[in-house]
Amino acid sequence: AKERGRNKFEFYNDQLNFSYSNKTGLEQELHLAYKNNEFELFFQPQVALESGIMLAVEVLLRWRKSRDEVLPPADFLSLLEDMGLIIQVGNWVLEQACYYRESWRQQGLISDTCTICVNLSAKQIIEPDFADMVKYTLAQTKMPAHLLELEITESILLEDQDSVSEALLELQALGILVAIDDFGTGYSSFSYLKSFPVDILKIDRSFVFDVCSDPDSAAIVTSIINLAHDLGMQVVGEGVEDDYALRYLIDHKCDRVQGYLFSKPLPYCEFMAYIEDQTAE
Numbered sequence: 001a002k003e004r005g006r007n008k009f010e011f012y013n014d015q016l017n018f019s020y021s022n023k024t025g026l027e028q029e030l031h032l033a034y035k036n037n038e039f040e041l042f043f044q045p046q047v048a049l050e051s052g053i054m055l056a057v058e059v060l061l062r063w064r065k066s067r068d069e070v071l072p073p074a075d076f077l078s079l080l081e082d083m084g085l086i087i088q089v090g091n092w093v094l095e096q097a098c099y100y101r102e103s104w105r106q107q108g109l110i111s112d113t114c115t116i117c118v119n120l121s122a123k124q125i126i127e128p129d130f131a132d133m134v135k136y137t138l139a140q141t142k143m144p145a146h147l148l149e150l151e152i153t154e155s156i157l158l159e160d161q162d163s164v165s166e167a168l169l170e171l172q173a174l175g176i177l178v179a180i181d182d183f184g185t186g187y188s189s190f191s192y193l194k195s196f197p198v199d200i201l202k203i204d205r206s207f208v209f210d211v212c213s214d215p216d217s218a219a220i221v222t223s224i225i226n227l228a229h230d231l232g233m234q235v236v237g238e239g240v241e242d243d244y245a246l247r248y249l250i251d252h253k254c255d256r257v258q259g260y261l262f263s264k265p266l267p268y269c270e271f272m273a274y275i276e277d278q279t280a281e
């Protein structure tokens, strides 16, 4: 019987190996990328409309496959989410972001109120210990909570709304800011803005992009700005690529802007140079 048991074990073991080798090559590569620290953050500023002062920095995930090959999230994020690896990678993103922000604070490199913005996947927020993880990271990095902005998309509202809003409320009580990303592109109704703790709306760049040539986009952008302000929220225009879009957002009293007109997302060293440039002016 013992002998049979062992064979049985080996049989199952073979099966496991078999299914492992059946994983797509990209999944295995992503596991290795995480293990070998190939993920990296790029940084993109958000600036105040009139003064041009940097009000926030968004961190954006990249996969550096080799020195000159850097992949954007479009190439791997949905697979990271399907694999569940987004939990670990997302924790790492948050930790890095807080770590950098706190080191800039200690060095006095950027303004005391400039926030750091971190994108979250639905998978991360529905983890039962999500709020605890964020608190732990703040404690570890010593970064003040009010300097952290968490960006979520409306798709998160398709998840368990009670547990998500409970976690966000708990974090908001600490001073963390909550932003709705890609606002206007989701399928949800406005009602969640009443029950959800939201501080900031980010207008999706598909509306900002042609705000000056498409009257529909212009109407949507104006409405989102007014809605945000009527609800006591701040509003950010994303994807600002030219002076026309910028002029429109200034005229309609948008609070902050982000886009290639100011800077592309930059790797760490280039972002440091950008900051020095700004303070030198």
Ligand code: C2E
Binding pocket: 044, 059, 060, 061, 072, 073, 074, 077, 090, 093, 119, 120, 121, 151, 181, 182, 205, 238, 239, 240, 241, 258, 259, 260, 261, 265
């Ligand atoms: P997002 O949060 O909407 O981020 C803005 C995206 O627009 C970025 O793409 C950025 O490079 C791009 N962008 C910024 N300014 C302009 C502009 O003026 N014109 C145009 N055409 N594009 C502009 P990126 O870095 O490829 O990121 C794509 C998406 O991946 C992000 O969209 C976000 O949803 C997701 N993502 C990025 N980093 C993370 C992360 O750490 N965690 C999670 N869960 N998602 C992330």
Ligand code: CA
Binding pocket: 058, 119, 151, 181
């Ligand atoms: Ca974002």
Ligand code: CA
Binding pocket: 181, 182, 202, 204, 205, 238
């Ligand atoms: Ca966005």
Ligand code: CA
Binding pocket: 182
């Ligand atoms: Ca987007």
